[in-house]
Amino acid sequence: MNAMAQDQRAAVWAVVDSDIGPLLLVATGEGLVTVGFHATEAVRDKTLERLGARLGAEPVHAPDSPLLAEAIGQLREYFAGERHDFELALDWSLITGFNRRVLRELASGVPYGAVVGYGDLARRVGQPGAAQAVGLAMGANPLPVVVPCHRVVESDGGIGGFGGGLETKRQLLALEGVLPQPLF
Numbered sequence: 001m002n003a004m005a006q007d008q009r010a011a012v013w014a015v016v017d018s019d020i021g022p023l024l025l026v027a028t029g030e031g032l033v034t035v036g037f038h039a040t041e042a043v044r045d046k047t048l049e050r051l052g053a054r055l056g057a058e059p060v061h062a063p064d065s066p067l068l069a070e071a072i073g074q075l076r077e078y079f080a081g082e083r084h085d086f087e088l089a090l091d092w093s094l095i096t097g098f099n100r101r102v103l104r105e106l107a108s109g110v111p112y113g114a115v116v117g118y119g120d121l122a123r124r125v126g127q128p129g130a131a132q133a134v135g136l137a138m139g140a141n142p143l144p145v146v147v148p149c150h151r152v153v154e155s156d157g158g159i160g161g162f163g164g165g166l167e168t169k170r171q172l173l174a175l176e177g178v179l180p181q182p183l184f
Contacts, residue, residue: 011059012067013048015039019079019175020168023145026051026059027067031089034142037164054094075145081175084112086146099137101125107147113176117155139163145172 011033013026024036024044033055036047052058062068070088077083095103105124110116116124118138119131127133138149144164150172154160162169173179 010057011051011055012062012065013044013059014061014063014065014068014072015044016072016075018075020164020171023075024048025068025071025075027065027071028055028091028093029067030091030093032068032071032143032146033091033094035144035146037144037168071146078145079175088146090143090146094142095140098125098127098130098133099140102134102137103141103143103147103149106149106152110148110151112148113178115151115153115173115178118152118160119155121152135161148172151176151178 011026011028013024015022015024017023021037022039024034024039024047025032026034026036026048034047034051036043039047048059074083074086074088078086090107092100092104102121102125106116106121109124110121117131118134119128122128122130122134134152138152139161141147141149141163144150150162150164150169152160159166159169159173170179
């Protein structure tokens with residue numbers, strides 16, 4: 001691997017506070033590569049170890065890195081209700097095939113304040129019988145919130161599953177006006 005390619009794969013990380021708890025953000029020279037929920041020290045360390053194996057080097061703690069600055073700022077704006085669309089460079093290298101197609105469609109085709117059914121999303125990517133596979137793609141999403149898997153719900157109106165936990169999904173949907181804000 002040449003030096004430029006290695007620099008693109010070098011990764012930095014930071015943990016930022018949010019309305020849904022601490023988020024682990026990891027970025028490479030290509031863009032944001034991971035958003036991790038519930039970033040306690042144990043969760044963070046396990047995620048960074050797995051990422052290091054996939055990226056070829058463990059990410060470096062660099063909360064002031066310019067690679068993370070824009071993502072941190074845009075996430076703060078999102079949770080403050082000031083941002084409805086993320087305009088970030090994303091590193092899609094951890095996602096391939098069907099999952100990548102589904103997640104790219106989700107990111108570009110399901111706006112803030114809207115939801116889509118698993119089956120509808122499957123149809124959008126040309127695989128009408130693949131609702132379950134869409135669910136698996138949501139569970140494999142390394143960029144939740146930014147690639148808004150919380151906006152994918154069951155066709156019967158159920159909230160569906162969520163890797164960050166159902167309460168986190170409810171909070172994100174309430175923030176976007178899809179569900180009522182919790183009473184307490």
